[in-house]
Amino acid sequence: MNSENPRRYLPECSGQSTPNGDRGQMDDFGLWSLFKEGNESAFVLIYERYFEDLLQYGLMFSANENLVKDAVQELFIDLRKSRSRLGNTNNIKFYLFKCLKRRIVKESKKWYNKILELKGDYSFTVTYSHEQLLIDKQLNVEQIEKLNIALSQLNPRKREVIFYFFYEGLSYEEIRQMMGLSNIKSARNLLYKAISFLKEVI
Numbered sequence: 001m002n003s004e005n006p007r008r009y010l011p012e013c014s015g016q017s018t019p020n021g022d023r024g025q026m027d028d029f030g031l032w033s034l035f036k037e038g039n040e041s042a043f044v045l046i047y048e049r050y051f052e053d054l055l056q057y058g059l060m061f062s063a064n065e066n067l068v069k070d071a072v073q074e075l076f077i078d079l080r081k082s083r084s085r086l087g088n089t090n091n092i093k094f095y096l097f098k099c100l101k102r103r104i105v106k107e108s109k110k111w112y113n114k115i116l117e118l119k120g121d122y123s124f125t126v127t128y129s130h131e132q133l134l135i136d137k138q139l140n141v142e143q144i145e146k147l148n149i150a151l152s153q154l155n156p157r158k159r160e161v162i163f164y165f166f167y168e169g170l171s172y173e174e175i176r177q178m179m180g181l182s183n184i185k186s187a188r189n190l191l192y193k194a195i196s197f198l199k200e201v202i
Contacts, residue, residue, distance in 0.1 A: 026045075027090070028089065028090050028091055028092045028093075029088065029089070029090040031045065031046060031092065032046075032088065032089050032090075032092055032095075033088070035083060036083050036084060036086055036088075038083065038084075043076075043080060043083075046092060047076055049092075050092065050093055050096055051072065053093065054072045054075070054096055054097070054100055055068060055069065055072055057097055057100065057101075058071060058072060058100055058104055060160075060163070061101065061104045061105070062104055067104070067107055068104065070107070071100060071103045071104050071107055072100065074103065075096070075099055075100055075103055079099075091174070093168075094168075094170065094174055094178075097168075097178065098177065098178055101178065143202070146201070146202050147198070147202060149201070150197070150198045150201040150202050151198070153197075153201065154194060154197060154198075157179070157190065158190065158193065158194035158197065159194075160178075160179060161175060161179065161187070161190045161191050161194055162191070162194050162195075162198075164178055164179075165191055172184045172187045172188055172191075173187075175187040175191070
């Protein structure tokens with residue numbers, strides 16, 4: 001998907017002072033607290049910081065770009081309306097990912113008129129670029145190609161757990177929450193099975 005300016009989707013906001021301190025260095029808890037208190041600059045910063053990540057994440061669940069864009073836009077609209085009732089978080093990206101996943105699965109039912117069970121079959125596509133892995137994991141081109149082929153052979157749930165653990169750096173507890181697993185052990189077991197398969201194939 002081509003990169004685009006997220007501001008074109010930004011709900012109209014009234015002017016307000018910039019959050020205190022360095023906007024780029026503010027931690028998630030402080031930024032989220034300002035947003036909940038009604039600071040519009042904090043809302044804009046959250047929107048701009050995570051808009052593209054949310055689009056890319058959403059497209060892993062659905063190839064329907066319009067559905068994903070609408071889901072991201074509606075997510076921010078709803079968050080802005082209900083900000084005073086939201087809980088605290090020290091990981092905004094994790095919080096937004098959870099919200100967006102639920103929304104896309106729900107919207108997919110409407111758009112395609114079929115049931116997608118969170119514990120069952122839904123699409124999750126992840127492919128790592130050569131540039132990304134050459135930099136992040138110090139893998140050569142041949143290893144990257146083998147990895148992507150192996151990832152394509154995993155079922156959606158195993159691809160998803162690999163993405164959360166290695167790419168997003170989520171903890172087992174966060175993975176459990178994201179994937180609706182009953183306990184941390186289930187998250188560990190799912191990741192172990194996914195890694196074991198990749199090792200066999202690669």
